[in-house]
Amino acid sequence: MNRSQLNEIYKKLDVRAQEFGKLLQCAYGFYNGHYHKNTVGNYEMDYFPIPVISVKGLCDVEIDLNQISITTKLTKNKVLSYDFEKVKSYNFEVYGVENYLEDFYVVGDTISGMIEKIQASKEENLFFSFYFPFELPANVVREFVDFIGKEGFFY
Numbered sequence: 291m292n293r294s295q296l297n298e299i300y301k302k303l304d305v306r307a308q309e310f311g312k313l314l315q316c317a318y319g320f321y322n323g324h325y326h327k328n329t330v331g332n333y334e335m336d337y338f339p340i341p342v343i344s345v346k347g348l349c350d351v352e353i354d355l356n357q358i359s360i361t362t363k364l365t366k367n368k369v370l371s372y373d374f375e376k377v378k379s380y381n382f383e384v385y386g387v388e389n390y391l392e393d394f395y396v397v398g399d400t401i402s403g404m405i406e407k408i409q410a411s412k413e414e415n416l417f418f419s420f421y422f423p424f425e426l427p428a429n430v431v432r433e434f435v436d437f438i439g440k441e442g443f444f445y
């Protein structure tokens with residue numbers, strides 16, 4: 291891969307970050323160290339940086355190569371009483387804060403199975419990552435950020 295190809299990739303990411311940052315009225319930076327699951331389901335760290343917009347006290351909006359993720363948290367008690375009907379239409383994962391490689395919910399799991407795992411866990415807070423298509427309009431991101439704020443999510 292040459293410099294021109296990298297610039298093409300990063301320009302696309304930077305344009306989205308500027309768009310979201312402006313709408314959310316937040317600055318952004320480029321950070322590495324994000325994890326993804328490889329083809330056999332194991333986590334691998336990415337060494338390349340992606341833009342991350344931090345919405346203070348609420349969430350991080352991460353602009354990856356092929357998707358947008360919004361990462362936030364709920365307390366264990368809130369998760370155990372949360373009405374998951376409100377988020378069932380979203381693609382999301384739930385994992386530990388203390389052990390962020392421990393999955394409590396991934397697509398295909400059941401909410402009841404997730405609740406059982408969380409009840410047995412020592413985690414006090416749980417990360418939620420919501421995944422959206424890269425082309426998601428900025429106003430939809432804004433609406434979702436407002437929604438999670440009203441639902442008691444935090445960061």
